[in-house]
Amino acid sequence: MVDSVPLFVMSWNAEMGMKKADPVKMPLWVKMVNVPMEAWSMDGISAMASSPGTPILMDNMTTHMCQFGVGRPDYARVLIEFGATKNLKKCINIQYTHKEQNVRGTKEVKVEYDWKPMVCTYCRVFGHFVERSNIRQRIVERRSN
Numbered sequence: 001m002v003d004s005v006p007l008f009v010m011s012w013n014a015e016m017g018m019k020k021a022d023p024v025k026m027p028l029w030v031k032m033v034n035v036p037m038e039a040w041s042m043d044g045i046s047a048m049a050s051s052p053g054t055p056i057l058m059d060n061m062t063t064h065m066c067q068f069g070v071g072r073p074d075y076a077r078v079l080i081e082f083g084a085t086k087n088l089k090k091c092i093n094i095q096y097t098h099k100e101q102n103v104r105g106t107k108e109v110k111v112e113y114d115w116k117p118m119v120c121t122y123c124r125v126f127g128h129f130v131e132r133s134n135i136r137q138r139i140v141e142r143r144s145n
């Protein structure tokens, strides 16, 4: 489980100046499309948003829908903290279980992003794509020598 690896957000301070740091976590707005009616609740939405990251807050319309059941049922929009150790999920599966924990069925919720951050799946940091990874290149070079 990559989730058990502790992550640290680099805090910016004056000493770091303009030095470039590759952050390992960043806030990201996600849009969850076709949320089934029964999942429209604070618990339901945050449980779903826990799949791509750690939910931080919902937008006003999403909160309104959860509280009053009216508004914009097309999609839920949640700000999550996204870690570079995770892949950007394209969908979330909701599992419906019986009391005996047998899976009764699943529903798929599509996930969309306002923008996708550059994430290196090799270094597990943001800021560059794996193709541009200097560290990877260096290791590959060393191995071939």
Ligand SMILES: [Zn+2]
Binding pocket: 120, 121, 122, 123, 124, 128, 129, 130, 132, 133, 134, 135, 136
């Ligand atoms: Zn890299």
